[in-house]
Amino acid sequence: MKVTTKGQVTIPMEVREQLNIRPGAEVEFVVEGNAARMIPVKTATSGRRLVERLRGKGTVRMSTDEIMALTRGVE
Numbered sequence: 001m002k003v004t005t006k007g008q009v010t011i012p013m014e015v016r017e018q019l020n021i022r023p024g025a026e027v028e029f030v031v032e033g034n035a036a037r038m039i040p041v042k043t044a045t046s047g048r049r050l051v052e053r054l055r056g057k058g059t060v061r062m063s064t065d066e067i068m069a070l071t072r073g074v075e
Contacts, residue, residue: 011038
């Protein structure tokens with residue numbers, strides 16, 4: 001297979017299917033001597049991505065105990 005001027009190659013469909021690589025998937029290249037291995041990157045679940053995106057965005061300064069008391073209806 002040929003490499004484009006941008007350094008791109010097309011991953012054959014059979015390989016994409018075997019490795020479960022879908023459009024938008026991330027892969028990593030590992031160089032070993034004069035060869036390279038392509039490894040699919042395990043991505044975070046959508047819930048984990050949401051938590052990571054929201055981390056540090058809170059504006060209310062409350063302790064965990066205060067938040068838990070509010071969620072449980074304890075005063």
